[in-house]
Amino acid sequence: xxxxxxxxxxxxxxxxxxxxxxxxxxxxxxxxxxxxxxxxxxxxxxxxxxxxxxxxxxxxxxxxxxxxxxxxxxxxxxxxxxxxxxxxxxxxxxxxxxxxxxxxxxxxxxxxxxxxxxxxxxxxxxxxxxxxxxxxxxxxxxxxxxxxxxx
Amino acid sequence: xxxxxxxxxxxxxxxxxxxxxxxxxxxxxxxxxxxxxxxxxxxxxxxxxxxxxxxxxxxxxxxxxxxxxxxxxxxxxxxxx
Numbered sequence: 509x510x511x512x513x514x515x516x517x518x519x520x521x522x523x524x525x526x527x528x529x530x531x532x533x534x535x536x537x538x539x540x541x542x543x544x545x546x547x548x549x550x551x552x553x554x555x556x557x558x559x560x561x562x563x564x565x566x567x568x569x570x571x572x573x574x575x576x577x578x579x580x581x582x583x584x585x586x587x588x589x590x591x592x593x594x595x596x597x598x599x600x601x602x603x604x605x606x607x608x609x610x611x612x613x614x615x616x617x618x619x620x621x622x623x624x625x626x627x628x629x630x631x632x633x634x635x636x637x638x639x640x641x642x643x644x645x646x647x648x649x650x651x652x653x654x655x656x657x658x659x
Numbered sequence: 660x661x662x663x664x665x666x667x668x669x670x671x672x673x674x675x676x677x678x679x680x681x682x683x684x685x686x687x688x689x690x691x692x693x694x695x696x697x698x699x700x701x702x703x704x705x706x707x708x709x710x711x712x713x714x715x716x717x718x719x720x721x722x723x724x725x726x727x728x729x730x731x732x733x734x735x736x737x738x739x740x
Contacts, residue, residue: 527716528716547677547678550678550682551677551678551681551682551709553682553685554678554681554682554684554685554713555681555685555712555713555716555717556685556716556717557716598676599674599675599676599679600676601676601679606678609682612686613682613685613686
């Protein structure tokens with residue numbers, strides 16, 4: 509069946525488009541947490557929002573040149589094969605492909621300088637997803653007046 | 660029907676899961692000019708509310724959303740860049 513539905517013009521919104529900003533503090537190093545990172549960063553960037561990702565803690569391993577297979581948390585391990593199969597069947601892209609698209613639309617990714625020091629990592633140890641190594645104060649300043657997620 | 664004189668860009672995002680269609684739309688938007696019409700084809704069921712959110716955020720207009728048997732067709736008018 510074919511139905512056509514006309515959508516009335518949202519007059520106030522057309523007059524004054526909203527922008528906005530999300531900042532994602534990526535801390536967890538398990539595969540499940542990287543899926544929402546990809547989806548939310550790509551969707552926000554597609555909406556024209558400013559997107560800042562601050563990578564710290566166990567999440568740093570997802571961004572190094574040396575490849576690390578991100579594990580699933582034990583409580584989700586049983587679900588992981590069905591999830592992977594479903595994502596493939598529905599052509600859901602990998603988290604890094606989604607984040608790369610977000611970056612094409614302006615998203616920025618920063619690695620935490622303190623965690624880099626602790627782990628003995630420098631900017632050269634990260635792949636092309638990482639724009640720079642910055643401190644917490646820089647990230648907090650970037651995140652100010654926007655929404656911040658801790659993942 | 661659109662008059663043929665209006666620049667009409669077709670974005671085929673069929674088979675692409677959320678947020679693929681909105682991203683493809685956003686990429687086309689970057690190449691568009693004020694007054695352009697973008698037609699988006701998608702199969703992801705989230706596209707209908709998502710294009711409205713996109714239009715609100717970017718200040719553009721959703722002209723129509725049509726459910727066809729094999730796809731959802733959204734026509735947008737670019738009001739601002």
